[in-house]
Amino acid sequence: MEIDSKLGTLYIVGTPIGNLEDMTFRAVRILQEVDAIAAEDTRHTGKLLHHFQIKTRQISYHEHNRQQRIPELVNRLAQGEAIALVTDAGMPGISDPGYELVKACLEQGIGVVPIPGPTACITAISAAGLPASRFTFEGFLPVKGKERIQQLQGLKGEMRAMVFYEAPHRLLKTLRDLEKILGGDRALVLGRELTKLHEEFWRGTIAEAIAHYSDHCQPKGEFTLVINGGDCATPVFSEETLKAALQKAIAQGLTRSEATRQLAQETELPRRQIYQLAIGLDQPNAEDL
Numbered sequence: 542m543e544i545d546s547k548l549g550t551l552y553i554v555g556t557p558i559g560n561l562e563d564m565t566f567r568a569v570r571i572l573q574e575v576d577a578i579a580a581e582d583t584r585h586t587g588k589l590l591h592h593f594q595i596k597t598r599q600i601s602y603h604e605h606n607r608q609q610r611i612p613e614l615v616n617r618l619a620q621g622e623a624i625a626l627v628t629d630a631g632m633p634g635i636s637d638p639g640y641e642l643v644k645a646c647l648e649q650g651i652g653v654v655p656i657p658g659p660t661a662c663i664t665a666i667s668a669a670g671l672p673a674s675r676f677t678f679e680g681f682l683p684v685k686g687k688e689r690i691q692q693l694q695g696l697k698g699e700m701r702a703m704v705f706y707e708a709p710h711r712l713l714k715t716l717r718d719l720e721k722i723l724g725g726d727r728a729l730v731l732g733r734e735l736t737k738l739h740e741e742f743w744r745g746t747i748a749e750a751i752a753h754y755s756d757h758c759q760p761k762g763e764f765t766l767v768i769n770g771g772d773c774a775t776p777v778f779s780e781e782t783l784k785a786a787l788q789k790a791i792a793q794g795l796t797r798s799e800a801t802r803q804l805a806q807e808t809e810l811p812r813r814q815i816y817q818l819a820i821g822l823d824q825p826n827a828e829d830l
Contacts (some may be wrong), residue, residue: 554571554658563736571656579600662765712760719747725751729750797820
């Protein structure tokens with residue numbers, strides 16, 4: 542849908558990730574001029590507004606009330622209001638529900654204007670000292686173990702640098718999961734409390750990081766992890782190639798289950814994915830996994 546200039550505007554405003562001096566003049570002006578500020582945490586944003594003497598009224602917008610708030614905010618914008626969207630730190634729309642509001646606005650022809658600001662991801666990469674002309678941003682890993690491992694398995698052959706966010710109480714678990722999937726010798730940079738008073742960069746390997754945070758200090762503060770990409774990509778196997786390998790193994794006397802298990806070990810692909818191909822083959826055996 543085309544943008545309707547008669548409607549209001551949603552401003553995506555970046556705010557400091559720690560140091561208030563990183564606030565831009567433009568961001569301050571926009572927050573002063575809009576009709577309302579949609580904030581992830583109104584108490585947290587209230588401190589920022591007080592520091593810059595911004596009197597604009599806030600309305601909460603976060604993960605738990607987004608379904609209720611989106612229609613309300615879109616309606617206000619449709620009536621011509623200007624609203625700024627902010628998160629607790631950094632650029633909205635990254636690891637938060639900001640994109641849902643942006644999508645809803647665009648569907649109604651409401652203009653969306655970004656007001657750039659700091660992000661932990663780019664801040665960490667700029668000082669990491671790792672090759673990062675190309676990188677993949679993974680944000681926070683899923684909390685559940687199975688989902689975490691599946692996401693990391695998908696990155697095993699990633700050649701680009703990888704960026705993760707992590708809370709201090711989950712750092713060691715994440716480092717151990719990374720070691721299992723990517724190996725302990727992978728180069729790693731940990732950015733802690735970026736732009737804040739106790740900003741720190743730790744550099745080494747995944748295994749060394751585990752030893753450091755296990756033996757020397759308790760993880761404190763928010764972490765941004767930058768991990769070096771792999772040396773080569775994981776081979777991509779086509780469906781035809783996998784079926785041919787299964788047929789060959791079955792022709793040699795293996796059952797579907799045995800052929801599936803063998804091929805899963807050779808390719809490091811999920812057994813269930815391969816078995817779905819195996820049961821579609823024109824063979825007499827039909828054992829389950």
